Amino acid sequence: MVRFAVLLAVAFIAGCGNNLPDLDFRQEMVDFVLDISAYAKSKDSTFLIFPQNNPDLWDEQGYLDAVSGIGQEDIYYGYDGDGVPTSTEITSQWEEELGRFRDAGKPVLTVDYPFDDPNTPSFSSDALARIEDAYSQSRANDFVPCCAVRELSHLTVNPGHEPAPNSSPVTLDSVQDFIYILQHSEELSRSVFLDSLASLGFDLIVMDYEDDGEAYTWTEISTLKQKSGAILLAYMSIGEAEDYRFYWQEDWSSKRNRPDWIEGENPDWKGNYLVRYWEDAWQEIIFGADSSYLDIIISQGFDGVYLDKIDSYEDYLD
Numbered sequence: 001m002v003r004f005a006v007l008l009a010v011a012f013i014a015g016c017g018n019n020l021p022d023l024d025f026r027q028e029m030v031d032f033v034l035d036i037s038a039y040a041k042s043k044d045s046t047f048l049i050f051p052q053n054n055p056d057l058w059d060e061q062g063y064l065d066a067v068s069g070i071g072q073e074d075i076y077y078g079y080d081g082d083g084v085p086t087s088t089e090i091t092s093q094w095e096e097e098l099g100r101f102r103d104a105g106k107p108v109l110t111v112d113y114p115f116d117d118p119n120t121p122s123f124s125s126d127a128l129a130r131i132e133d134a135y136s137q138s139r140a141n142d143f144v145p146c147c148a149v150r151e152l153s154h155l156t157v158n159p160g161h162e163p164a165p166n167s168s169p170v171t172l173d174s175v176q177d178f179i180y181i182l183q184h185s186e187e188l189s190r191s192v193f194l195d196s197l198a199s200l201g202f203d204l205i206v207m208d209y210e211d212d213g214e215a216y217t218w219t220e221i222s223t224l225k226q227k228s229g230a231i232l233l234a235y236m237s238i239g240e241a242e243d244y245r246f247y248w249q250e251d252w253s254s255k256r257n258r259p260d261w262i263e264g265e266n267p268d269w270k271g272n273y274l275v276r277y278w279e280d281a282w283q284e285i286i287f288g289a290d291s292s293y294l295d296i297i298i299s300q301g302f303d304g305v306y307l308d309k310i311d312s313y314e315d316y317l318d
Contacts, residue, residue: 020316028278029313030060032238037066039287040294040305048172048304050109050206050233054311055097064100068172068304069107071180071206072098076134078113082150083130095141107175108143109204110134118150123159131158144175144204152182155196165201166229175231178204182235184211194220198227206306209234209297213244221301234302236293238286239312243271247285247293274315 033051040047048068055070057063075094079086098108114130115121123131131147135158138145148156156179157163163177179202184193190211197205205228209215225232241248241262251257261281263274275282287294297305 023278025278025313025316026057027060029239029310030057030063032277032283033307033310034062034066035283036238036287036294036305036307040298043295043298046303047298048231048233049307050304051307051310053308055094055101057310058097058100064104064106067101067106069109070098070101071109071111071306073111074113075110076112076137077130077147078150082113082118083116083127085130091137098143099141102142105173107172108141109178109180109206110138110143110145111180112138112145112147113150114147115149119153121149121154121156121158128159132160135161144178146178146180148180152180153184155179155181155184155200157200163201163203166203169225169229170203170231172231175203177202178206180206182208194224195227198224198230200228202228202230204231204233206233206235209236209300209302215246215296216300218299218301225301225303231303232301233304233306234297234300235306235308236286236297237272237308239275239277239309240266240269240272241275241282243273245293246296274312277312 033049037049040049049066050069050071051057051067052071053073055072072094074086075091075098076086077083079090098110102108112130112134114127114134116127121127134147135145145161147158147161148154161177179197179200181197188196193211194216197207205224221232224230243252252259252262258273259281261276261279263276266272266274277283285293289295294305
């Protein structure tokens with residue numbers, strides 16, 4: 001899932017040591033995104049590709065053309081901790097880089113974490129002030145703002161920024177608001193969650209492709225699109241393997257049985273493992289076969305994919 005910008009990189013890739021290939025890890029990630037985009041568009045020319053974070057990649061050859069937009073976490077709140085303002089230096093740098101996407105006609109989605117509790121929003125006067133500030137700064141740059149809890153586990157509608165119901169299907173260039181949610185409380189059944197999500201009126205929804213380990217059906221996604229009028233993006237991590245996904249094999253729970261392209265566990269997110277994303281074995285899991293991650297998402301009827309852990313290449317840099 002999402003994570004703070006600074007990770008314990010040394011511990012994260014412990015064990016990979018001196019056997020790393022001599023590669024341009026940044027370029028390998030760029031090429032990975034380009035290949036994902038090309039493959040998806042060969043299946044559906046309208047399919048959307050939204051990478052999350054690392055707007056500095058804007059000037060890499062082909063990158064702006066390959067993506068449909070970008071999401072950016074922590075730009076105003078959350079980089080140094082939930083509810084904590086991000087430094088003006090980082091904010092300014094990201095605003096400038098994200099402006100390259102905006103000026104190229106690509107929507108920029110900003111995701112901030114103004115709440116002290118990573119699971120449940122509390123609309124205290126302080127939190128409301130942070131929310132207002134994040135929305136104001138984002139919109140001043142013609143970005144599309146969202147404020148959420150870090151665990152992305154709550155149907156958060158921020159006071160004063162309630163979306164208006166969509167009277168017709170939304171187009172990408174008309175997106176004014178969005179929600180980012182990857183899981184929900186056990187009190188909500190699958191059907192109630194989907195109905196609740198549809199009723200909120202957001203223009204764009206970033207969500208998981210599955211619920212409690214079971215992929216949504218084409219009928220469920222089609223119904224959600226029809227009821228909400230929203231653009232639906234499916235979350236997909238391409239820089240880490242997650243031990244709760246369909247591709248994870250049971251014997252990988254033992255470190256000695258894991259493929260050598262799986263590195264250490266993310267110290268901030270249990271069950272997430274850094275991968276050598278440039279290797280064929282991992283890329284074939286992500287795209288290129290009827291049973292691949294991307295092919296499943298396309299077959300479900302999602303409008304696009306939201307690519308997380310673009311920043312994994314940074315964990316391989318000295």
